[in-house]
Amino acid sequence: MTELERHTYDVVVIGAGGAGLRAAIEAREQGKRTAIVCKSLFGKAHTVMAEGGCAAAMGNANSNDNWQVHYRDTMRGGKFLNNWRMAELHAQEAPDRVWELETYGALFDRTPDGRISQRNFGGHTYPRLAHVGDRTGLELIRTLQQKIVSLQQEDFEATGDYEANLKVYAECTVTELLKDGDAISGAFGYWRESGRFILFDAPAVVLATGGVGKSFKVTSNSWEYTGDGHALAMRAGATLINMEFIQFHPTGMVWPPSVKGILVTESVRGDGGVLKNSEGKRFMFEYVPDVFREQYAETEDEADRWYKDPDNNRRPPELLPRDEVARAINSEVKAGRGTPHGGVFLDVSSRLPAEEITRRLPSMHHQFKELADVDITAEPMEVGPTCHYVMGGVEVDPDTASSVVPGLFAAGEVAGGMHGSNRLGGNSLSDLLVFGRRAGMGAAVYVDSLQERPKIDEADIDAAATEALAPFELEGGENPYSIHQELQQSMNDLVGIIRKEEEMEQALGRLAEFRGRIAKMTVEGHRQFNPGWHLALDLRNMLTVSECVAKAALRRQESRGGHTRDDYPGMNAEWRKKLLVCALDADGGVNVTEEQQIPMREDLLELFELDELKKYLTDEELPAK
Amino acid sequence: MSYKGKFRVWRGDSDGGELKDYEVEVNEGEVVLDVIHRLQATQTPDMAVRWNCKAGKCGSCSAEINGMPKLMCMCRMNTFAEDEVVTVTPMRTFPVIRDLVTDVSFNYQKAREIPAFKPPADVKPGDYRMQQVDVERSQEFRKCIECFLCQDTCHVIRDHEENKESFSGPRFLMRIAELDMHPLDAADRQHAAQEQHGLGFCNITKCCTEVCPEHIKITDNALIPMKERVADRKYDPIVWLGNKIRRRPA
Numbered sequence: 049m050t051e052l053e054r055h056t057y058d059v060v061v062i063g064a065g066g067a068g069l070r071a072a073i074e075a076r077e078q079g080k081r082t083a084i085v086c087k088s089l090f091g092k093a094h095t096v097m098a099e100g101g102c103a104a105a106m107g108n109a110n111s112n113d114n115w116q117v118h119y120r121d122t123m124r125g126g127k128f129l130n131n132w133r134m135a136e137l138h139a140q141e142a143p144d145r146v147w148e149l150e151t152y153g154a155l156f157d158r159t160p161d162g163r164i165s166q167r168n169f170g171g172h173t174y175p176r177l178a179h180v181g182d183r184t185g186l187e188l189i190r191t192l193q194q195k196i197v198s199l200q201q202e203d204f205e206a207t208g209d210y211e212a213n214l215k216v217y218a219e220c221t222v223t224e225l226l227k228d229g230d231a232i233s234g235a236f237g238y239w240r241e242s243g244r245f246i247l248f249d250a251p252a253v254v255l256a257t258g259g260v261g262k263s264f265k266v267t268s269n270s271w272e273y274t275g276d277g278h279a280l281a282m283r284a285g286a287t288l289i290n291m292e293f294i295q296f297h298p299t300g301m302v303w304p305p306s307v308k309g310i311l312v313t314e315s316v317r318g319d320g321g322v323l324k325n326s327e328g329k330r331f332m333f334e335y336v337p338d339v340f341r342e343q344y345a346e347t348e349d350e351a352d353r354w355y356k357d358p359d360n361n362r363r364p365p366e367l368l369p370r371d372e373v374a375r376a377i378n379s380e381v382k383a384g385r386g387t388p389h390g391g392v393f394l395d396v397s398s399r400l401p402a403e404e405i406t407r408r409l410p411s412m413h414h415q416f417k418e419l420a421d422v423d424i425t426a427e428p429m430e431v432g433p434t435c436h437y438v439m440g441g442v443e444v445d446p447d448t449a450s451s452v453v454p455g456l457f458a459a460g461e462v463a464g465g466m467h468g469s470n471r472l473g474g475n476s477l478s479d480l481l482v483f484g485r486r487a488g489m490g491a492a493v494y495v496d497s498l499q500e501r502p503k504i505d506e507a508d509i510d511a512a513a514t515e516a517l518a519p520f521e522l523e524g525g526e527n528p529y530s531i532h533q534e535l536q537q538s539m540n541d542l543v544g545i546i547r548k549e550e551e552m553e554q555a556l557g558r559l560a561e562f563r564g565r566i567a568k569m570t571v572e573g574h575r576q577f578n579p580g581w582h583l584a585l586d587l588r589n590m591l592t593v594s595e596c597v598a599k600a601a602l603r604r605q606e607s608r609g610g611h612t613r614d615d616y617p618g619m620n621a622e623w624r625k626k627l628l629v630c631a632l633d634a635d636g637g638v639n640v641t642e643e644q645q646i647p648m649r650e651d652l653l654e655l656f657e658l659d660e661l662k663k664y665l666t667d668e669e670l671p672a673k
Numbered sequence: 674m675s676y677k678g679k680f681r682v683w684r685g686d687s688d689g690g691e692l693k694d695y696e697v698e699v700n701e702g703e704v705v706l707d708v709i710h711r712l713q714a715t716q717t718p719d720m721a722v723r724w725n726c727k728a729g730k731c732g733s734c735s736a737e738i739n740g741m742p743k744l745m746c747m748c749r750m751n752t753f754a755e756d757e758v759v760t761v762t763p764m765r766t767f768p769v770i771r772d773l774v775t776d777v778s779f780n781y782q783k784a785r786e787i788p789a790f791k792p793p794a795d796v797k798p799g800d801y802r803m804q805q806v807d808v809e810r811s812q813e814f815r816k817c818i819e820c821f822l823c824q825d826t827c828h829v830i831r832d833h834e835e836n837k838e839s840f841s842g843p844r845f846l847m848r849i850a851e852l853d854m855h856p857l858d859a860a861d862r863q864h865a866a867q868e869q870h871g872l873g874f875c876n877i878t879k880c881c882t883e884v885c886p887e888h889i890k891i892t893d894n895a896l897i898p899m900k901e902r903v904a905d906r907k908y909d910p911i912v913w914l915g916n917k918i919r920r921r922p923a
């Protein structure tokens with residue numbers, strides 16, 4: 049191969065969002081030479097879009113909060129399908145991870161006594177989200193980015209080179225992972241700017257590539273979310289779980305069309321905003337499911353009192369977990385009670401004084417004003433569901449974040465298990481920090497344990513290069529943009545919020561057809577900063593991931609969290625025990641198999657009332673007391 | 674309401690380039706970035722442009738639209754007349770890579786030259802106590818999405834390549850102010866602002882503030898107070914001591 053740039057590292061982190069940066073910080077602090085490879089510029093990752101906050105049971109706003117309560121809320125939110133060990137570690141470690149950010153320079157909003165303020169969010173029993181107005185994700189990214197810079201400054205002091213032990217390769221895409229036998233030996237990719245190839249020789253790779261939303265038409269996700277890590281992991285022989293569970297955030301913008309899908313933070317509801325249909329009715333009271341009946345208010349009066357006196361009143365149903373709210377909005381619109389642009393009304397203008405709204409929700413105010421000509425302090429917003437988050441991802445060991453492939457780790461959205469069938473708002477930022485750190489540590493320990501460094505096979509490099517250049521080889525084929533649009537439309541229509549067997553079968557047919565068309569598509573121009581080529585390569589990943597989603601969704605015959613079947617509307621305790629595991633077969637197709645969940649540890653089971661457990665578990669699983 | 678919009682986009686690379694004319698469909702509610710994307714999808718699949726969030730939150734899509742530094746994703750098409758030619762060019766202060774994409778590494782280099790937040794030695798994680806009023810000043814500056822439009826605009830470095838060495842630009846002078854105003858930062862910032870980052874070059878024209886998409890009052894709230902602190906300190910060494918004492922946690 050000509051023109052191949054080579055680098056040697058201990059740990060390569062793919063992705064520079066919250067999980068990737070936290071993993072890199074950890075690996076470097078454990079003394080490992082670390083590279084961060086990301087598709088965008090440093091500091092632009094999708095984490096900046098997170099608005100509401102970072103859930104951690106610090107107990108600053110309500111001293112009754114503790115990790116056990118957070119654990120319970122997380123399991124309930126995920127309808128008990130969560131990997132309980134991940135949920136446990138997450139609830140226990142989140143406070144330390146948040147406090148640590150303050151030592152990196154983060155400036156969260158404060159309580160009157162000077163501690164970190166915490167806000168209410170859907171599914172969380174107490175005010176729990178550390179936040180900075182409605183731009184918490186930006187604070188998190190900037191803080192971690194600045195911590196990376198600070199470590200580079202330390203290295204500069206010691207060696208005269210900022211990048212001696214920690215370097216960011218920005219605008220660089222990894223297209224293939226390389227292996228020596230079973231174990232990871234490196235990663236192959238290209239510079240987006242020049243199109244030149246780059247090789248990382250490294251025994252440990254941490255995937256932190258985020259989600260898959262770009263396979264759907266209406267999404268809050270950025271172009272980067274093409275399921276790269278999910279697909280890379282599968283091609284390297286790792287497994288994915290829970291891919292049927294996709295979170296549709298209940299409140300995305302619905303108008304104008306060009307911004308359809310852009311997120312409207314849940315904080316609007318956490319701070320008092322209510323949902324109304326075209327008849328002016330607060331419809332969420334009609335949609336409280338039995339499992340949550342006891343925790344949610346039955347009247348508007350009680351719901352409104354809760355904001356001031358949460359100890360003696362039940363929560364407003366607008367704050368149910370996201371899957372419930374998204375389905376409710378979907379039904380209202382289907383029943384003909386939607387807004388002119390096909391959403392429902394989200395109103396905070398009649399609930400809070402204007403200056404309070406601009407103080408608490410500045411970026412929402414800005415976003416609606418600039419993009420939709422709507423003043424949220426004076427009129428309601430129009431909102432509807434948008435594809436927001438994939439609960440599924442790489443199957444990992446909870447403690448070390450290791451996949452089944454030695455040397456391959458995953459953290460954040462690309463990892464599966466933590467959130468079960470539905471993620472609670474605010475549990476993503478905390479997930480990134482907790483498991484980002486664990487993945488960095490896991491990778492460092494793994495590198496130390498190696499007797500011999502895995503070697504890169506030159507033939508694999510040639511193969512990866514040929515594969516990456518394939519779209520330039522053909523002439524007269526379709527352009528990737530049109531295939532992408534059709535893929536998005538199919539996933540949205542056929543494997544969206546409400547699913548039916550025939551539609552999913554149809555989706556699989558279409559995906560098979562896309563596979564043929566993708567193999568034959570053509571890219572114009574040359575390798576230097578060519579978005580058409582970039583999309584062509586990302587499309588392969590989107591296709592693989594879409595196949596996982598559709599196949600797993602077709603298989604799971606129940607409705608739970610982010611998977612709703614029209615033909616199987618109820619939750620089924622037998623299905624709770626099962627994970628659907630996706631792997632690639634020899635000719636690149638997706639294979640789905642069933643795996644039994646590990647039963648929850650006894651002391652964790654004991655954190656719940658028996659009556660509640662009965663709603664989720666089979667009789668044999670219930671504790672014998 | 675859909676119409677054919679007239680666009681003039683700079684196409685080229687570091688060796689040079691030119692403005693090219695396009696006619697492209699524009700629909701209700703769209704922003705400039707939507708139209709650029711439609712160009713990519715229908716006429717110019719290899720047109721280079723940076724973007725991520727399409728919601729004014731990541732600061733990737735900076736460019737100059739009819740000569741004004743702006744985010745393409747926040748620039749509504751209905752701010753132009755239908756027959757108006759919309760000219761889109763890359764940020765001028767940074768070297769072009771290709772089409773609308775520029776090399777912004779200058780900014781990352783400057784970021785690296787500012788010493789990081791120095792945590793107070795005697796406060797453990799979890800014990801940080803700060804009042805909302807005291808964090809708000811720095812929080813304003815932390816709203817920065819690093820679009821670098823202020824850097825692009827500032828006349829000290831726009832068309833003055835020679836000043837880049839000694840001037841860090843409004844975004845990074847503001848970063849120093851942010852750290853200086855952080856209630857618990859334990860480092861001294863003012864000397865470096867003046868000596869190493871070129872605060873003295875700034876003659877408070879406020880052009881940076883005008884283009885900031887986050888509406889941060891860069892000049893009034895960061896640069897001018899920084900200048901005052903630096904000036905005060907030149908006359909009165911006690912001020913420095915006072916600052917440090919006041920900034921101890923309660």
Ligand code: SF4
Binds near residue numbers: 880881
């Ligand atoms: S106020 Fe200062 S930093 Fe801002 S544009 Fe003018 S000279 Fe540049």
Ligand code: SF4
Binds near residue numbers: 818844847884888
């Ligand atoms: S201060 Fe404003 S203009 Fe400058 S980089 Fe930050 S957000 Fe952009």
Ligand code: FES
Binds near residue numbers: 725746
């Ligand atoms: S794309 Fe993120 S600011 Fe424009």
